[in-house]
Amino acid sequence: MKKVLAVLLSGILAVGLLSGCGNSSSDDKVIKVGATAVPHAEILNAVKEDLQKDGYTLEVTEFTDYVQPNKVVDDGTLDANFFQHKPYMDSFNDEQGTKLVSVGTVHYEPLGIYAGKSKDIKNIPDGATIAVPNDTTNEARALLLLEKNGIITLKKDAGLNATAKDIEKNPKNVKIQELEAAQIPKSLQDVDFAVINGNYAMEAGLSVKKDALAIETADSEAAKTYANIICVKEGNENTDKTKELLKVLQSDNVKKFIDGKYDGSVVSIFE
Template sequence: MKKRVVALTLALTLAAGLVTGCGNAKKDDNKADSKTITVAASQTPHSEILAEAAKTLKKQGYDLKVTVFDDYVQPNNVVESGEFDANYVEHKPYMEQFNKENGTHIVDAGDIHYEPFGIYGGTKTKLEDVAEGDTIAIPNDTTNEARALLLLQDNGLLTLKDGASLTATINDIKDNPKKLKFQELEAAQVSKVKGEVAYVVLNGNYALEAGYSVGKDALAYEKSDSEAAKTYVNIIGVKEGNENSDAIKALVKVLKSDEIKKFIEDKYDGAVIPFAG
């Protein structure tokens, strides 16, 4: 799996969403309590938000070091193994399902932001243009596939069986009047087939990476006042027992600060929403 190490320091390049030059700042050799926080993160928006948070954490004596991953699996594995202190890639339902399927012990140390899930045009530019037999690309992991199907149901494209919820799969589709086909892909790959399918259903961060704007490009999306905002809030994940460490508390406090909330609101224009809880 391809990954990129991003050392977050006060000397950072926000335009690229990455930080380089760890060690450029002069260290105080007498500072025995110097601390480092290692975080596994998705590229957008997670690493960018962390880059902004790094400046405040630096003033508090913490060096934030981030590795950018392009999937959702390894960030949990490296936290479970103790290689990293935390991850910032996932929502709680995914974390809980991952723990159940893999025997890991990741817990929620803090609720940070919400990314509206959206339906975007591929070869079709309007939902009303949907035709019989059209293909829709959706994420294939358990919770995100369910989320995509629920959004499609909310927009009248299919009906799920009674009781189908956060674990729904295409096998739970009750009615499919347009005989739609579904291409199930790893979440990071969905946007890459937009030229081959009628529509794609994307996680907020992958929509951003693909150059989509929720407000301008989404044909339909989860509303900010929906139950999904509470259910799918993106979290700081840590191994059970580490959620109350001083370093993790400091990280979460900064990420939930008014300064970071304003950064998110200004930078992402509704594609990323600070969690109010």
């Protein structure tokens, strides 16, 4: 009886091991990625067929917050996420003790200068009011864009930490009006010019390509710093799944998709 039981147990164990091996092989061909809806999940869904051609299945889980998609990559529930820029990820690692890394950039969402009561950015009226986002990251980006277009000069090392207090030269005596980023398009008629985030410009019916007087370029410090990244857990940078995901998200097909769908409010930033 003991011998029969041992044989049965051995058989069950063998079946279990074979079953486990089968699931492992199958899982190796499933790439699980977390993303926010627009534009990240849209871009991911656009590459599903390309991944299928290479033998991979892409599963996209959408999130409405910026915390959970990092936690589930760190604990191994998902293979990667796509929603954030590197400064945010680095800050998250410091605060949460996670071990997340970037494996590559995909796109950035440029800020643009838009006309309000005044239309000519080359001949700004003295004392003009310019609205900028009031959050730390985007205010600095807005001020750098104004500097690049010759409107103000910032202190030498202000960079991506710049605030209105860092304006060193202001030949046109422009007044910087700090507003919540989402509210700026609604206030456009009340100011001479406004610096607006790409997503909020799109929501307001503004075309980055047609309406913006100037935009952040792909070679700007802000674009390079705040490009949206593919994020994985440290140690998974060189897995086959990571390499495959990076390959398709940095492909010509993705560039064409972004260029065709987002009208300049999302710009690819990879070679």
